[in-house]
Amino acid sequence: MSASKTKPIRWGMVGGGRGSQIGYIHHSAALRDSTFELVAGAFDIDPERGRAFGVDLGLDEARSYPEYAAMFAAEAERPDGIEAVSVATPNNTHFAICKAALEHGLHVVCEKPLCFTVSEAQELKALSQARHKIVGVTYGYAGHQMIEQARAMVKNGDLGEIRIVNLQFAHGFHSAPVEDQNPSTRWRVDPTTAGPSYVLGDVGTHPLYISEVILPHLTIKRLMCARQSFVKSRAPLEDNAVTLMEYDNGAIATVWSSAVNAGSMHGQKVRIVGEKASIEWWDERPNQLSYEVQGEPARILERGMGYLYPEARIDDRIGGGHPEGLFEAWANLYRRFGFAINKEHGLAPDGIEGLAFPGIDAGLEGVRWVENCVRSADAGGVWVDYL
Amino acid sequence: MSASKTKPIRWGMVGGGRGSQIGYIHHSAALRDSTFELVAGAFDIDPERGRAFGVDLGLDEARSYPEYAAMFAAEAERPDGIEAVSVATPNNTHFAICKAALEHGLHVVCEKPLCFTVSEAQELKALSQARHKIVGVTYGYAGHQMIEQARAMVKNGDLGEIRIVNLQFAHGFHSAPVEDQNPSTRWRVDPTTAGPSYVLGDVGTHPLYISEVILPHLTIKRLMCARQSFVKSRAPLEDNAVTLMEYDNGAIATVWSSAVNAGSMHGQKVRIVGEKASIEWWDERPNQLSYEVQGEPARILERGMGYLYPEARIDDRIGGGHPEGLFEAWANLYRRFGFAINKEHGLAPDGIEGLAFPGIDAGLEGVRWVENCVRSADAGGVWVDYL
Amino acid sequence: MSASKTKPIRWGMVGGGRGSQIGYIHHSAALRDSTFELVAGAFDIDPERGRAFGVDLGLDEARSYPEYAAMFAAEAERPDGIEAVSVATPNNTHFAICKAALEHGLHVVCEKPLCFTVSEAQELKALSQARHKIVGVTYGYAGHQMIEQARAMVKNGDLGEIRIVNLQFAHGFHSAPVEDQNPSTRWRVDPTTAGPSYVLGDVGTHPLYISEVILPHLTIKRLMCARQSFVKSRAPLEDNAVTLMEYDNGAIATVWSSAVNAGSMHGQKVRIVGEKASIEWWDERPNQLSYEVQGEPARILERGMGYLYPEARIDDRIGGGHPEGLFEAWANLYRRFGFAINKEHGLAPDGIEGLAFPGIDAGLEGVRWVENCVRSADAGGVWVDYL
Amino acid sequence: MSASKTKPIRWGMVGGGRGSQIGYIHHSAALRDSTFELVAGAFDIDPERGRAFGVDLGLDEARSYPEYAAMFAAEAERPDGIEAVSVATPNNTHFAICKAALEHGLHVVCEKPLCFTVSEAQELKALSQARHKIVGVTYGYAGHQMIEQARAMVKNGDLGEIRIVNLQFAHGFHSAPVEDQNPSTRWRVDPTTAGPSYVLGDVGTHPLYISEVILPHLTIKRLMCARQSFVKSRAPLEDNAVTLMEYDNGAIATVWSSAVNAGSMHGQKVRIVGEKASIEWWDERPNQLSYEVQGEPARILERGMGYLYPEARIDDRIGGGHPEGLFEAWANLYRRFGFAINKEHGLAPDGIEGLAFPGIDAGLEGVRWVENCVRSADAGGVWVDYL
Ligand SMILES: NC(=O)c1ccc[n+]([C@@H]2O[C@H](COP(=O)([O-])OP(=O)(O)OC[C@H]3O[C@@H](n4cnc5c(N)ncnc54)[C@H](O)[C@@H]3O)[C@@H](O)[C@H]2O)c1
Ligand SMILES: NC(=O)c1ccc[n+]([C@@H]2O[C@H](COP(=O)([O-])OP(=O)(O)OC[C@H]3O[C@@H](n4cnc5c(N)ncnc54)[C@H](O)[C@@H]3O)[C@@H](O)[C@H]2O)c1
Ligand SMILES: NC(=O)c1ccc[n+]([C@@H]2O[C@H](COP(=O)([O-])OP(=O)(O)OC[C@H]3O[C@@H](n4cnc5c(N)ncnc54)[C@H](O)[C@@H]3O)[C@@H](O)[C@H]2O)c1
Ligand SMILES: NC(=O)c1ccc[n+]([C@@H]2O[C@H](COP(=O)([O-])OP(=O)(O)OC[C@H]3O[C@@H](n4cnc5c(N)ncnc54)[C@H](O)[C@@H]3O)[C@@H](O)[C@H]2O)c1
Incomplete structure (x- = not known):
């Protein structure tokens, strides 16, 4: 794998806080190979625990938000605000968070299941198309x-x-x-x-x-x-x-x-x-x-x-013989999300274009x-x- | 496994002739440990090929019959005639052959499927009960x-x-x-x-x-x-x-x-x-x-x-560590068929009584x-x- | 595997009595496919236990001998005496028993190790060549x-x-x-x-x-x-x-x-x-x-x-897919022993001639x-x- | 695994350039979990290729050095200079590079084999003890x-x-x-x-x-x-x-x-x-x-x-069931190297203190x-x- 040449995408997380099952693999995969750069987060249903967790992860305290709506609003105001967000919260919150993210002009990586109903999913799809935003879904094993x-x-x-x-x-x-x-x-x-x-x-x-x-x-x-x-x-x-x-x-x-x-x-x-x-x-x-x-x-x-x-x-x-594990599978997906986003931004994605990409339709x-x-x-x- | 003390059961085969898929394992399993003794057979749809095959297996030429009906009739006349028969022919013949065998007072080991319909199977069951004969079905892996x-x-x-x-x-x-x-x-x-x-x-x-x-x-x-x-x-x-x-x-x-x-x-x-x-x-x-x-x-x-x-x-x-294979599984079943038959004959079956036995109900x-x-x-x- | 056409070889055993580790597989393998026929034995260091065991195996009581020397002597006198013998006793007895067997004109299947020293083995080899007798050694896995x-x-x-x-x-x-x-x-x-x-x-x-x-x-x-x-x-x-x-x-x-x-x-x-x-x-x-x-x-x-x-x-x-186990491996070797013996007797061994055969040199x-x-x-x- | 609370250690690499076998896993493992932060490198025997590679990895061009001696000298002058260096070059260069690194007051992570002779290894050990510097050796599977x-x-x-x-x-x-x-x-x-x-x-x-x-x-x-x-x-x-x-x-x-x-x-x-x-x-x-x-x-x-x-x-x-691979093993080792370094720096390493650590003695x-x-x-x- 060759080193990437594009700048890391400014990225935030919703959910995936301390003790969560799936939070660690999201940032581990996104940061791997510098595809993304973690600059903000609303990691926890408990605002204080979420804030502390973000700081431990190295975030600027101001950008470790108590909840996602605040994050989307504040980041939208910043010139260096997040360009993409991952959603790793319980299922019932996915639809609302994804919708809000897209409405704030963010690319989204959402946990599965994307939402509860096909009509919700279609609404998210329409929104993502209207806004020219990528929606990725973390069917991680596919990586x-x-x-x-x-x-x-x-x-x-x-x-x-x-x-x-x-x-x-x-x-x-x-x-x-x-x-x-x-x-x-x-x-x-x-x-x-x-x-x-x-x-x-x-x-x-x-x-x-x-x-x-x-x-x-x-x-x-x-x-x-x-x-x-x-x-x-x-x-x-x-x-x-x-x-x-x-x-x-x-x-x-x-x-x-x-x-x-x-x-x-x-x-x-x-x-x-x-x-x-x-x-x-x-x-x-x-x-x-x-x-x-x-x-x-x-x-x-x-x-x-x-x-x-x-x-x-x-x-x-x-190379062969050395076992890769689930973290590489996820990192591969996050690279594909990153390339897709960069392509939307007019940057030339290369090499991995044909690889399977769980986008909005997969969700x-x-x-x-x-x-x-x-x-x-x-x-x-x-x-x-x-x- | 201890040596058996009962005399081998006089036994014949229908089908399972030269080149057949499943014939070899039937006699190999039945003869193993001298539970049964092969004394007659009607091995083949082709009478001459069947006869030659029986002779090669060591049978008395006269008891290597051209077809099963002749065998059942002739053996019934002999004081040393067969006591049991195995049926290893294509499915469509099972019912008729089993029925004839039971009617001739034989215990039967039949290939699966026992017959084509539940009502046929019930007829065989009633017959086997009336005649006090064992019907075994070779679900061999269960051994x-x-x-x-x-x-x-x-x-x-x-x-x-x-x-x-x-x-x-x-x-x-x-x-x-x-x-x-x-x-x-x-x-x-x-x-x-x-x-x-x-x-x-x-x-x-x-x-x-x-x-x-x-x-x-x-x-x-x-x-x-x-x-x-x-x-x-x-x-x-x-x-x-x-x-x-x-x-x-x-x-x-x-x-x-x-x-x-x-x-x-x-x-x-x-x-x-x-x-x-x-x-x-x-x-x-x-x-x-x-x-x-x-x-x-x-x-x-x-x-x-x-x-x-x-x-x-x-x-x-x-003992453990030495792999046993399918032949032992079948031999185990044939031992159980043999013990069941001996029990019907008033001989004391010991040791293996509780073991799974695919009888008429399994068929x-x-x-x-x-x-x-x-x-x-x-x-x-x-x-x-x-x- | 096709049915054999030669008559079973008259065969006896030394050792391999009740409770022994390896006795069962010897007669199971030798009798399989009627290559050999068990007609005599001196199965046990304890004469009475050995005799009873032979009878349970279906032997004529007179031919279930108290010890091997008696067996070799008595069988040599019979027109239907054994032609071959297997030795499945502890190692220290192999040399003497094999030597006596060869001297009585018997083909021998001996357990490994054949004997204690190379010079003993060479003595057995010379004897087997002089007498035109086969010595097989049961490296069973090789089958x-x-x-x-x-x-x-x-x-x-x-x-x-x-x-x-x-x-x-x-x-x-x-x-x-x-x-x-x-x-x-x-x-x-x-x-x-x-x-x-x-x-x-x-x-x-x-x-x-x-x-x-x-x-x-x-x-x-x-x-x-x-x-x-x-x-x-x-x-x-x-x-x-x-x-x-x-x-x-x-x-x-x-x-x-x-x-x-x-x-x-x-x-x-x-x-x-x-x-x-x-x-x-x-x-x-x-x-x-x-x-x-x-x-x-x-x-x-x-x-x-x-x-x-x-x-x-x-x-x-x-056929493929059905697991064969150690018993088939041993039976394959015994078939090869049998064919080698039949060949010495001028009978035409066919088919398996080139297959590995653990003879005196292997021992x-x-x-x-x-x-x-x-x-x-x-x-x-x-x-x-x-x- | 909980988020680390210490600041990333400023870190550079020697060797491991584009196309090298083992370079990727070094930085991937060191950067994982932000134990280290890559700020300098002399990645290649070919200065220009090395420089370009460092820039692709996101380094400041000035800190992507043409060769290691220059890097050690220049970084020693900077207040934000590297604290530790990894050596991933062919074996014959390890001794000289490690020695120079230790002499420049750097902690070292060196590839195996550490050097060519026991006396060289002892010299490095003495030097590392005199300078109170950690030497880690990447027996990566042990992680x-x-x-x-x-x-x-x-x-x-x-x-x-x-x-x-x-x-x-x-x-x-x-x-x-x-x-x-x-x-x-x-x-x-x-x-x-x-x-x-x-x-x-x-x-x-x-x-x-x-x-x-x-x-x-x-x-x-x-x-x-x-x-x-x-x-x-x-x-x-x-x-x-x-x-x-x-x-x-x-x-x-x-x-x-x-x-x-x-x-x-x-x-x-x-x-x-x-x-x-x-x-x-x-x-x-x-x-x-x-x-x-x-x-x-x-x-x-x-x-x-x-x-x-x-x-x-x-x-x-x-958690169990999700396969981890070689990258996690290496990242675990790099975490241990990092904690050992932090401990030398008076920071409280916790949790993983007893875990196996391939230090100078392992080398x-x-x-x-x-x-x-x-x-x-x-x-x-x-x-x-x-x-
Ligand atoms: N792709 C996969 O292989 C995979 C594996 C496990 C879980 N998941 C999915 O990931 C999602 C999270 O699952 P989990 O097992 O990590 O759950 P979890 O209960 O372990 O963690 C959920 C996290 O979300 C936080 N959270 C909850 N509501 C929030 C809100 N409104 N704002 C911010 N943070 C909030 C919680 O504080 C917690 O940190 C689920 O949708 C699940 O289906 C996917
Ligand atoms: N238990 C198992 O694991 C197992 C495995 C294979 C086959 N089978 C069953 O065994 C039976 C035979 O299958 P097969 O694969 O050996 O078939 P096959 O076609 O290979 O052999 C059938 C044999 O039966 C003979 N035959 C046919 N009609 C006859 C008749 N009227 N009288 C005498 N002989 C006759 C043929 O000449 C032939 O030798 C089938 O019922 C099959 O379902 C069971
Ligand atoms: N080929 C193989 O895979 C294999 C496996 C196990 C044992 N062996 C060999 O088989 C031989 C026997 O081993 P085992 O584990 O069966 O031993 P064991 O102790 O279990 O049995 C030995 C048998 O020999 C009998 N015996 C002892 N001396 C006798 C004598 N003089 N005359 C007649 N019978 C006598 C005993 O009564 C007993 O029945 C050994 O040489 C051993 O190395 C080979
Ligand atoms: N721990 C492990 O599992 C593992 C696995 C593979 C290799 N290694 C070790 O890693 C080391 C490197 O092996 P590799 O297979 O990656 O070799 P490689 O030949 O693939 O790569 C060597 C790299 O070092 C660079 N290099 C060579 N001399 C240099 C110098 N003087 N300054 C700067 N860069 C220089 C080369 O340009 C190249 O990029 C060896 O010591 C090897 O034993 C360890």
Whole structure:
């Protein structure tokens, strides 16, 4: 990876404060390779804790704001104000914060799920288009280089026509009602803060987005979904769900979303079966991709190697054999967000232009998928046309 | 494993002739440990080829019959005639051959699927009860020792209440229309010889039976099934199918049956998720069982070790560390068939009495499951009550 | 695998009685596929227990002998007397029993180590040649089909010139002084019964023989060995040893032999590194062979598949995907012993002639290797020329 | 991981310029979490290329120096001059650059091997002590959290007395003479630039240092080493080496160092065998540690989990299940370097004080080990007392 030549983008954060699950990886990824520069933040629902956290991160005290509206207003007044903001707060706040950010002329990187409904997502999309602002959504796993390899393989016909897609993100960390002790879990199982689903939106949308990256030519025609609340107090939100989908080309997909897959760590896996070969990827071994041609020995493809497609090598930082992890995947995405923003600003983005970029449409599709799943599940697990 | 003390049971075979897929493992397993003794056979649809094959196997030429009806009749006349017969012919012949065998007073070991319809299976069941004859069905993988371990673990509450059951048997050997060249595949994709399904019955019933062994206390309430013929000429028979099932306790199951999972070898896997822990077993590594307690490191249980439940050690032939394979699994089943037969004969079966035994009910349940899956699939993949 | 056409060879056993570690696999492997037929035995150091065991195995009571000398004498008198005998007793008895067997005109299958010294082995070799009798040695793992694949790959130049050979058989079952309770371990750590070494001979010779099979063109020039008795009461016998070897072509090898590799199951692994590629085999996953060409994705070769070399498919019983285990490996060796014997008898052995066959020279080489290792170790771990 | 409260340390780099193998990870790790701040550099042997690279990294042009001596001199004059420097140049320059840096009052982070001889290393050690400066050495893999877990397990007696240590770093990237095309390889196989060894120093010292971290209580008594130049033009430098070592407690170790292990990726593995249990770690799966208690199922310990020892959780950035990679390992080390420097400066280092820190002694021990190995190898692979 070569050093970037553009100036870092002035950037702020909403949420992701001390003790939050996902805050650290946002700034770690954004600052990596100096794509962004952290200059402001409203990190916490507790203003004082948020302010102190920002100062610890090295922020100017005045720019460690008590809440996001104040930040957007104040920064808009500054000549050196933020150009972009990331939103890493609980789900119920995403829509309002993103909307306010766009209205203040900011590019936005928002956590998934982008919002609660397709119509909200469409409103954000319209706004972003009107304002010529980028909206990125942090489907972070998609930044792994082997996902680009998978995409290139499908595109180049290495698998033949696609037949079967098996997706899962099924961990076990919430097998017991841990929400009683853990606030990061508590809001996830409450519809007012989490939205219409728990695991479908929280974990299922990750491999779903990866499937969109690898299989851009396929369209979901109909799906059915069964969801369960094995910890009963979580109802109506599900802690486990199985979704079946039919694509327009006749391919079939399953998606297993779970937080009660006891003893499993991440459990995010993607298997794509074509008429000639299959590929399989597992996010706990993200540097490998299994490539299985029918009638030949299975091959283990390794990140960083010369035999990969060029798209899969662009983000290489360290060569093959050295394991890269989730932080590099996120940093890759943030680089793509940065390049997209710089392009809007008329700067020449180079090199990584073709790489998968989870923008506003990826955010919208995730919300749409959850909406369809919930509609099916709440009707008793029936097939519904994909709307 | 201690040496057996009972005399070998006089035994014959129908089908499983030279070049057949599954014939070798039948006699290899039956003769292992001298449970059975091969004294007669009607091995082939081609009488002459069958006769020659029997002679090569060491049979008396006169008892290597041109066809099964002749065998049943002639053997019934002999004082040293066969007591039991195994049926390893294409599916469409099972019902007639089993029926004839029972009517001739023989114990039967039949290949799966036992027959085409539940009512046929019930007829065989009634006949076997009336004649006091054993009917065994060769769900061979269930003979692996780690399946007994899994069963004991569930029974002893190591997993807690069961929540999720993931079953699959999804190989890739028939990704292309190999039936054009291969007669063993050809009859499988033709409803007149294969019956109402291809992969559901051919492979899906294997992990289904394993789930019955491990989870005897669960009852399927309803299911839905989507089936596809990715090689179009196979329609109406499917080469891929996904089944969802709901159990009476609220648990959910998925079953993936496939012959077009390109590049996969066997692909038979069973994962059982409980509220406390999960277990996972893979038939290509049959000596291991993954045991994953939420919040603890995953454990790899190994066949033959002292820490297993006693049920899992009864069939140990060689101790831990030495891999046993499919032949031992089948030999274990044939030992159980033998003990069951000896018990009917008033001989004292010892030691292995509690071990899983795929009898007439297992055969019937497999046929019932296929029938329900097909009913759902043919109605468009809708939920159907399990009948 | 096709049915054999020759008559079973009349066969007896010495040792391998009830409760012995290795007795079961000998008769299971010999009887498999009717290569041999068990007609006599002297199974136990305890005459009465041995007699009862033979009867349980179905022997004529008169031919279940109290001790081997009586058996050899009596069988030699019978027109239907045994033609071959297997020896599965503790090490210190092998030489005398094999010698007596050969002198009685019997073919012999002997357990490793064949005897205690090279000069004893040479005496047995001379005797076997003089009498035109086969001596087979049960390096059982070498019967796995993937070992034939490895051999063919080296022969065909797939690896290029060989550079590095890493061998290990390092289990952990004797980490503690279990010999206090376990007679099968007790004799192994006593030089009067075990011979000049424990783990070198007991486990190390297994991968050593496999390396001889795969690399017939390499000759050991010199070696050095360090051995340890971590359980002190085992001294002078070692429970762990590391051997370094130099081959005539400049390649280097390491051999790790251990019974105190705590927590390891078998731990038998063979890695062969050539200038172009490496292969790696692990006896706990015997159906796979890793093939790693430098600069290409690693490939997992699977037993039973069409892409293997023909030599690797001869012994296939069940096709790819179905795991075969140690019992098939042993049965393959016994088939080769049987064919070799039949060939001596003027019968036409077909098909498997080129396959690796651990005969008298393999037995002798194992003894030689141990002798060299011990000579080095006892001189303080110095390099010694390979004699 | 909590946000740091100390100000970033002003930091420069020597070497690690555009296209270098290891430059990127140095600044990526140092800048991570704002432990350091890059303010100067002399990145390249080619002054102009180095200058341009520094500017691309965002440096003030004036502080992107043409060579290190100029940098040390100029920065020493500035009130905001660098406080610390990292050295990522070919081996032959380390001694001179480190010496000059220390003489200019800088803390140093140096690449391994620290220098060519023990006496050079001792000179650097004396200088660093006289100047009260930290010298860190980037044995980067040691920063993985599971290494701390391994260390804590040994310390807490989970393995019992240590018996066997198996170390390897054996990749295959230089199986062919790639140095003809690749300058990063070329200097490695030339003694004037690489020093007295190639793979011993280049890769073998990595797992050696890890063993020192995990087993601080063991002392090497004697060793022997055989080294080979499989690509002949590399002689006298080796591209493969096997080292045997005896510790003062009677334990035995092997170290396999290689660049010609064809088809292997990293191949860095550490296995520690105790009387009760073994642990095994592999740098390509750095988030896992296998823990194998004799007589119990093997356990897979996972990074980030609550059951680990506290030392293994201090550096957790993202929780269990999310894979961390080599960049986090290096960032952890750089944090420790930073805290050590801050401590010298009288600032209170907290939290991570007990964690393994590869300082001047680690650097010296690596050089000493290579010296002993070479002495043994050049004497024909004899045992030498460890000096
Ligand atoms: N992309 C991923 O892989 C991934 C992983 C985890 C979480 N997430 C998403 O990230 C978001 C945050 O999840 P989390 O697990 O970090 O939650 P969390 O509960 O651990 O942390 C939420 C943080 O947001 C702060 N916050 C809440 N409301 C705020 C407000 N109005 N203004 C400013 N700060 C506010 C809280 O103080 C806290 O610091 C969620 O939308 C979640 O779905 C994504
Ligand atoms: N349990 C398992 O794991 C497993 C695996 C494979 C096959 N099977 C089942 O075994 C049965 C046989 O399958 P296969 O793959 O071996 O088929 P195959 O086509 O390879 O062999 C069928 C054999 O039956 C013989 N045959 C056919 N009709 C006959 C008749 N009327 N009388 C005597 N012999 C006759 C044929 O000559 C041939 O030898 C099927 O029901 C199949 O579902 C089970
Ligand atoms: N090839 C392999 O993989 C393998 C594996 C295990 C053992 N072995 C070898 O097999 C041999 C036996 O080992 P084991 O572990 O089965 O030993 P064991 O102690 O478990 O059994 C030895 C058997 O030999 C019988 N015996 C002893 N002396 C006898 C005599 N004079 N006459 C008749 N029977 C006698 C004993 O009664 C007992 O049944 C050893 O040489 C050992 O090295 C080989
Ligand atoms: N810790 C590790 O895991 C690890 C991994 C790889 C390399 N290394 C070590 O890092 C060092 C560098 O190795 P590399 O593979 O990056 O080498 P490289 O040849 O790829 O790069 C060397 C860099 O140093 C620059 N350089 C050379 N002489 C210089 C000088 N006098 N002043 C300034 N810059 C100079 C070169 O221009 C080049 O940018 C070596 O000592 C090597 O052993 C360590």
